[in-house]
Amino acid sequence: MKHQLLILIVTIMTISCTPNTAIEKQVLKNWKISSKAKVYENLEQLSQKDYNDSEWLAAQVPSTVMGILSKLPEYENVLDTETYYQVDKTIFDKGWIYRTEFEIPTNAAQKTTLLHFEGISYRANVWLNGQQVASADTVFGPFRQFEFNITPHIQVGQNILAVEVIRQYEGDFGLGFVDWNPRPLDENMGLWRPVYIETFDKVQLKNSFVRSKVNTETLDEAWLTVGTTLKNFDNKPINGNVQISFNGATYKYPVSLAANSEKEIQLSAENIPGLYIENPKLWWCSGLGEPNLYKMQLEFKSNNIISSENIEFGIREIESYFNETGVRGFKLNGHEILIKGAGWTDEIFLRDTPESNALQVKYVKDMGMNTIRFETIWGSSRNIYQQCDQQGILSMVGWSCQWEWENYLGKACDDFGGANSKEDFDLLSNYMIDQILWLRNHPSIFVWLVGSDMIPRPELEKRYIDIFNNYDNRPWLGAASNRSSELTGPTGVKMEGPYEYVGPSYWYIDKKYGGAFGFNTETGPGAILPVKESIEKMLPADQRWPLNSHWDQYCTTSETNLNTMRVNTETLNQQWGEATSFDNYIIKSHLVNYEAVRSMFEAFRVNRPQATGVIQWMLNSAWPSFYWQLYDYYLVPTPAYYATKKALAPVQLIYNYGNYSIVAANEQLQSLEKATAKITLFNASSEIIKEFKQEVSIPANGSITIANIGKPEQTMLLFLEINDENGKHLSDNFYWLSARDEKYDWEKTNWVYTPMSQYPDYSELNNMQQVALNLSTRIVSKLKIEVEIENPSSTISMFNQLKVHNEKGDWVIPAFYSENYFSMKPGEKKTIEINLSENISHPLWIELSGWNTSKQNIEIMP
Numbered sequence: 001m002k003h004q005l006l007i008l009i010v011t012i013m014t015i016s017c018t019p020n021t022a023i024e025k026q027v028l029k030n031w032k033i034s035s036k037a038k039v040y041e042n043l044e045q046l047s048q049k050d051y052n053d054s055e056w057l058a059a060q061v062p063s064t065v066m067g068i069l070s071k072l073p074e075y076e077n078v079l080d081t082e083t084y085y086q087v088d089k090t091i092f093d094k095g096w097i098y099r100t101e102f103e104i105p106t107n108a109a110q111k112t113t114l115l116h117f118e119g120i121s122y123r124a125n126v127w128l129n130g131q132q133v134a135s136a137d138t139v140f141g142p143f144r145q146f147e148f149n150i151t152p153h154i155q156v157g158q159n160i161l162a163v164e165v166i167r168q169y170e171g172d173f174g175l176g177f178v179d180w181n182p183r184p185l186d187e188n189m190g191l192w193r194p195v196y197i198e199t200f201d202k203v204q205l206k207n208s209f210v211r212s213k214v215n216t217e218t219l220d221e222a223w224l225t226v227g228t229t230l231k232n233f234d235n236k237p238i239n240g241n242v243q244i245s246f247n248g249a250t251y252k253y254p255v256s257l258a259a260n261s262e263k264e265i266q267l268s269a270e271n272i273p274g275l276y277i278e279n280p281k282l283w284w285c286s287g288l289g290e291p292n293l294y295k296m297q298l299e300f301k302s303n304n305i306i307s308s309e310n311i312e313f314g315i316r317e318i319e320s321y322f323n324e325t326g327v328r329g330f331k332l333n334g335h336e337i338l339i340k341g342a343g344w345t346d347e348i349f350l351r352d353t354p355e356s357n358a359l360q361v362k363y364v365k366d367m368g369m370n371t372i373r374f375e376t377i378w379g380s381s382r383n384i385y386q387q388c389d390q391q392g393i394l395s396m397v398g399w400s401c402q403w404e405w406e407n408y409l410g411k412a413c414d415d416f417g418g419a420n421s422k423e424d425f426d427l428l429s430n431y432m433i434d435q436i437l438w439l440r441n442h443p444s445i446f447v448w449l450v451g452s453d454m455i456p457r458p459e460l461e462k463r464y465i466d467i468f469n470n471y472d473n474r475p476w477l478g479a480a481s482n483r484s485s486e487l488t489g490p491t492g493v494k495m496e497g498p499y500e501y502v503g504p505s506y507w508y509i510d511k512k513y514g515g516a517f518g519f520n521t522e523t524g525p526g527a528i529l530p531v532k533e534s535i536e537k538m539l540p541a542d543q544r545w546p547l548n549s550h551w552d553q554y555c556t557t558s559e560t561n562l563n564t565m566r567v568n569t570e571t572l573n574q575q576w577g578e579a580t581s582f583d584n585y586i587i588k589s590h591l592v593n594y595e596a597v598r599s600m601f602e603a604f605r606v607n608r609p610q611a612t613g614v615i616q617w618m619l620n621s622a623w624p625s626f627y628w629q630l631y632d633y634y635l636v637p638t639p640a641y642y643a644t645k646k647a648l649a650p651v652q653l654i655y656n657y658g659n660y661s662i663v664a665a666n667e668q669l670q671s672l673e674k675a676t677a678k679i680t681l682f683n684a685s686s687e688i689i690k691e692f693k694q695e696v697s698i699p700a701n702g703s704i705t706i707a708n709i710g711k712p713e714q715t716m717l718l719f720l721e722i723n724d725e726n727g728k729h730l731s732d733n734f735y736w737l738s739a740r741d742e743k744y745d746w747e748k749t750n751w752v753y754t755p756m757s758q759y760p761d762y763s764e765l766n767n768m769q770q771v772a773l774n775l776s777t778r779i780v781s782k783l784k785i786e787v788e789i790e791n792p793s794s795t796i797s798m799f800n801q802l803k804v805h806n807e808k809g810d811w812v813i814p815a816f817y818s819e820n821y822f823s824m825k826p827g828e829k830k831t832i833e834i835n836l837s838e839n840i841s842h843p844l845w846i847e848l849s850g851w852n853t854s855k856q857n858i859e860i861m862p
Contacts, residue, residue, distance in 0.1 A: 028102055032100070034099075062119070062193050064350050065096045065186045095164040102197065119192045120142065122140055127163075128153045169410070204231040211227075212314075223276055232259065232262070243299040246297075283443040298311065328518075339371050340648055343375055347622055360635070362391065364393050371395070377439075385397075395442070398447075400452055401454075404417035407559070429464070432467050450479075480493060496520070498526075500526035500752050502596070505657040508606070510744075513749055521613070527589070538554055554624055575763075587851065594821060600647075603657075635814065652722070668700060676723045678722070680720075744757065773790065774789065777859075785804070805845050
């Protein structure tokens, strides 16, 4: 009898099913907002037709209140520091009202209708057609997802929804940016994720998921587990079939639902043979393969009762392991991967869009990184995670340290953070359940973090253990720092900094703190200056030079460190000599920033397998900033962007600042045989000191030392180049080296950094002769340009920047350069490819400038 219940009816069909009209999900639009202080105190009136429209502003959802207000003329310059700190924040102390109207057709009158909120910050009172649906004493927490049965309250025709949002206060476990930038003026109050209604016949199908298991030895087979939850809203039992449409076939599984009941089912290849996959197209992260995605439709059918969900997923196997030194690492489809990423932040008023998300994830892939750390489960929708799925970018997703420190959370904290009561545990546990159910089908998410600086209290960690056992099977971490739990043991990762500048040798010689060993979940060189054009948007002309306190206002808002340009200025003064002008300060800063970021990523590549991962702190900026960014608030890449891209070329030659060796790194899954490495050393006068070639073979997913050039005895310039066995150029690299050693004051190491007691000296390079490069352009297509560059001189041309601009002189953003901030040997020729965005129009110009290169500006010709 048991086997008879598992009999399946299999019907072959195409995967592109006809859209099902029996169930509808209607995202609510056409919102307006107003301050509660300006309109009726009675929400019952707000959800009726008679209201004062003049007091309302057009809005969209998702949004925050400040995100909407920022469109008004009086807030045009709100991100100027002098303006920002003068805004009257008391206007957010009373609730703000979101209001919209939506239609219910006649044929939906007898169906079940649910109202869904994917994210409310922080509390809400909800009214529909003059009746209160929910109140702020139970509707709170931005990471909760709320579902209300509004069937008794809806009416055919027009319906009016009013939502009063109330901001978070001290002690609330809400959204936040720690000390990365100022607190949002409104504390990010609003409907910050989508709101929609769902209409269906009797049975709801929800929280569907697909999990995969891969044969990691052969990669030629995989097993899927499909799960879903069915909820019967009828007073009568219902019998029907769960129908799975996948991979060109349809499979049915019988289900019986009791009246007013809920049932979870899980199906595997034991139930449905079609869930065993031969030769699956696996999901790979960027650099290792294609991020293949599958689609599946789940339906429940019983006579006229039809519910459905569509799932996009990837087939892949994620594993966590500990190496012989006790360091945690991760495997994808059986292969150890070096985690190479950076820490994401949403825009300060949560104004990111699908378009800006897509660009930023494309930036990450272009730099050669394979990971983004979302230290708050960022994103005003699932779109950012969909972008990661599609681009092959792994995602670290979890909670922020803002809940672990009293000055950010606003309540007492200890070694386990601020969650210390049953009410706190209930809230954070529900947060995690809701976020897992919301995001678990995204193959890009490879680990959940339930803590940042600290592990959760044991009582809370026990709950998390149960949650992951019940809801998801991927790895999770108790903290992003080096902690040990009495329940789950050591985290196996570290978070020792540095967060401020250290010399490039630091990453190789430090064996105790943040150096290139283990998995460093957040670290970076502090100040990373934007390009000149972005700085000019931030600072009025009279505040740009000489350096002054106005610059410091665009550093972090930490109360103790990282809040001035002091370390950046001291570093460039010691290495390159004091800046003589605004322009000179910028280019010297860019040289410092480039070298610092490149050496960090390179050292983690060189030190595999002892090094398993590194997360640059940070990827981007929530507001205009001089700190922690590979591209700036205006989405313009910094020089550190191209340093990262250079460091993370799939095959690269790398200079080891710790022992003066040359390392060949290969992160492809195939070995590289009989390649040719070329090493050329120049002095500061561009005279060759040493030059040689050698054949190298580099193992797959690994690195080898191929040479040692010895300690520099003078200022030197090092060019590295590698070609494959057919002579095809694979990559090149360039370094400026000093005879003066870097020295560190190790005893003064703190959570910020290890101060330097002696810096390298590059001041001799200030005297390099000026070079005029030969420049020509070719339009390959409307969206692709090639730039041919030649150095006809006997002098090295150093740190050259190309930028495309239009006839108005505006910099064309986005544009993807095959490389930038490049250097050229005497007599060298180079071709740089530039890919433009879809909406570009010609004519265009190319501007070239560099450390010792004459500035040029020429029209791009067909």
